[in-house]
Amino acid sequence: MVYTIRRSSREDWREFRTLRLAALSDPVAPVAFFEPYEEALQLTRVEWERRAAGRGTVVFAGELDGGAWAGMVGVCREERWAQVVGVYLLxxxxxxxxxxxxxxxAIDWAGGREVRLRVHEANARAARxxxxxxxxxxxxxxxxxxxxxxxxxEMVLRPGPG
Known part of the structure; x- marks a missing residue:
């Protein structure tokens, strides 16, 4: 497969919504995401646009030829560290x-900051x-x-020397 890795934008709201709803309906969702599927279904287009635009959290998409998304990861930067959220692949x-x-x-975008994430203790595949x-x-x-x-x-990736 050939994937294009890129930041999402407001215009990507449909692809973002489709993949996020797939993530929330996946059998592993209860151990990976805290947002219920039913709540996500109620979000407005404006909210999906806001999320896709990355206000607060930048979303990187793994895009297939033709524009469909195969996966995504979100990351937000603080002053001294970055937090990874919403990792999902079909x-x-x-x-x-x-x-x-x-x-x-996501790690590159963190710009040399420590990168943190949380993993559900029942999600051994993700932890590995x-x-x-x-x-x-x-x-x-x-x-x-x-x-x-x-x-x-919580897990952390600390930047190496240099």
Whole structure:
């Protein structure tokens, strides 16, 4: 597969919405996303445009020839660190290297800052992937608001010397 990795814009709202709804309806969604599918369905076009435009969070899309999105990752920068959110690939694009390319774009955009993310403790596949990129657990843990017997933990990628 040939993917184009690029920042999304307001005009990408339809592709963003389609992929986000696919993410929220995926069987792994309960351990990957805290936004319920039913709530996302109620969002207005203006809200989808705002999200696609990256106000607060920049979205990188893995786009196929023809414009359909195969995957995405969001990242927001703070003064000293960046937070990765909303990582998702359609099932048929997993294992193709797209996730690593999207994360690479997010890490590059972080501009040498420490990069943080949270992974649900029941999402072992995601944890292995992030570990393969150099992320390490920080020891910070959050509870899942929908199921207090599960939680998410923070992982960090610290910039190398230089």
């Amino acid at each position: 099932p048929e694009h997993r294992g193709t290297g797209l996730a690593a390319r999207l994360m690479g774009a 992937f992030y570990t393969s990129l150099g992320f390490r657990p920080t020891g910070v843990r959050d509870s899942d608001p929908d199921d207090l017997s599960f939680g998410a933990y």
